[in-house]
Amino acid sequence: MSTALEGIRVLEVGGTADFALPYAGLLLADLGADVILVEDSTGHPLRAGHPALPPDSAVHGAIFDFLNTGKHSVSVDYSLPSNADFAALVASAHIILTTLLPEEFAALDVNIPTDQAIAIVHVTPWGATGPYRDRPATSLIVQAAAGWVTSRKEVVMEPVQVGGQMHEWATGSYISVSALTAYRAAKQQHTPVTVDFSEFEAAHSMLCYDRLRYDARGELGVPRDRILISPFGIRRCVDGWVGINTLTQAQWEDACRMTGLEDYYGFMQEMNRGEGPLDEFSAKVDAFLADKTVNELVTLGQSMRVPTIPVTQGKEMFALAQWQERPFFYEVVGNQSTYQVPGPPWRLSVTPARQGTSVGKR
Template identity: 25%
Template sequence: MIHQFNESEKGPLDGVRVLDLSRLVAGNMLTLFLADFGADVIKIEKDGKGDDLRSWKESDEPIYWKIYGRNKRSMILDLKSEPGRQALKKLASHADILVENFVPGGLEKMGLGPQVLLEANPKLVIVRVSGWGQTGPFSHKPGFGTLVEAMSGFSYLNGHADKPPTLPPLALADMIAGVYGAAGVLTALRAAEKEGIGQVIDLSLFEPIFSFISSEALKYQLSGVPTMRSGNQSSHTAPRNVYECSDGKFVAMSGSMQSMALRILDTIGRPELKVDKRFHDNDARVEHRDELDLIIGDFIKQKTQQENLALFEAAGVTVGPVCSVADLVDSHYIQRREVMVQLQDDDLGSITTHNIVPRLNRTPGHFFRAAPSLGQHTKEIIKQFGLENML
């Protein structure tokens, strides 16, 4: 079924207006969340090519923009011109949230710093996205997710010990920051509603992704040794790995609880290992995880992926298939839950994308409008806010 966009729907954030001056991933991830739940997100873009996310293409189609630009409006505005800056200030006076990701100080150079914007609208929530934060010794540096993923410690942990540190295959730091940013915005918006005063949110790319691995800092404090990459294994529980099946497919397994680990040993027909000093508790299994993986891997290698899944699921073992997106498209789970949906698209007829996350049972989000073409709503917005004499 192809879902149709319906601009007449109302979401729980109906009436919340967002000016999105950001480019690429973090800001778009943040404002996508707000837009999916009904906020009026106005993308402020420069003439010519607009948001750089439009240039990330596959088969000459701007697939990232089609997905992360949905439910938003687009306006062309030249912030380097005085009329453009004055128009933005007027728009800000009617907005609840403004999102930007210039190098720190960029807004100030244009005469649009937080003090100016908050004078125009004291309740405004201003989100300042940057690689390293608005303060500190790196604040002046441009920040890209790749650099943050490397410096945060994430890439050092990711991959195998005998290989170089591994970067994630997607804009992970940006996306994590976008989700954190959405939470921060809604918190600040609630405060503004109660107190009548807006504020500035300093959202770096570095701190959100570091928070995902911050237990490593305490671990280092206690041990004095940074955790080395361990592939698909875990440094603190065992068994946990990806195992190859006889048909060349893979399954993932986790025995992070003692009861589950013992159940795995029963299921592979090795109950005697439950009292083996190498495997009788989690500390022992972690120390001897390579030996344990060989035993489990040899068992799994004798059966196909489906045979393994059926056997372990019947025994109540936490196991699952390793899937490609091709596997997911035909997955019974994906189809029945509508994890992926088909949305109407003027260029392709329809596009496959993720559904709205999370699912609110009483005030859900909606598909309001397709990702806009560059400047699609400029005239509409100029008229709506009485900017005719300014632009």
């Protein structure tokens, strides 16, 4: 059966030790594109690991394998001008994802015909123009500059980064969309289309109301620091953990009624600020949950329209009923082991996702 991007060749050229560009390539590979990881003699930097993660070769290897599932790897010293092997790859490509600036890519001296329908996406921390374009950047610097770190601060602590490199994964989805959009334009116009992609701008565009609230508090002259308290939050049941979320007053009152704590209807905002009878309230919530199973509490919460979910740990997630009936994970044979990895979170009725192996060792 054909795939959504069958016949589309994608090159990943250059690279930095973050997840954004490789994840963009993975998304395109899931849709059936022929994605080729072009590595020079030193190999892709991510093979050595992400700088924000602990120095664990097994973890680094597993992440690299996941990000490069369904791709091919070729070793080409593309830094040599007029490299014939690299020129042949470019001539066959429809999309190029690269961490090289436009002038750096041009210095490779690869002739791209003016009528070649190809999208070249230059992914850099700051973009190809502006006073920051040549500044060195790490993942944390991009987060901080984009405003992700400032609002994540409590009164008693310094600002902290968002964990899990979340902005890199989200940026990868931005890159894949921009690549497909540019390629569509290239096909329509019968000419190369260049994309100047800024990771900083992508991260900044993801800011939600929380950052706006932080700025608004400053303009109002009230303290910007906020207490990150969720009075219900993550709680232990008799056989595991659940998460109870109360963003609105209605959800708060429903959760209080669910746990028999109607006396606390009026304390939501106070306890969200870390004030009021938090310890007393917490002890009563724990007492209510002490003899409840996870499934009992989740079922009760859903019946009362309280956002309640099981909090899975490690291998427990593979046993979730949802993923038993709707398969999501699949096995990938990697460099060091066989892994269970997440599949694409979508289902296409006519062109299914393609599953493959990782690019393997060099």
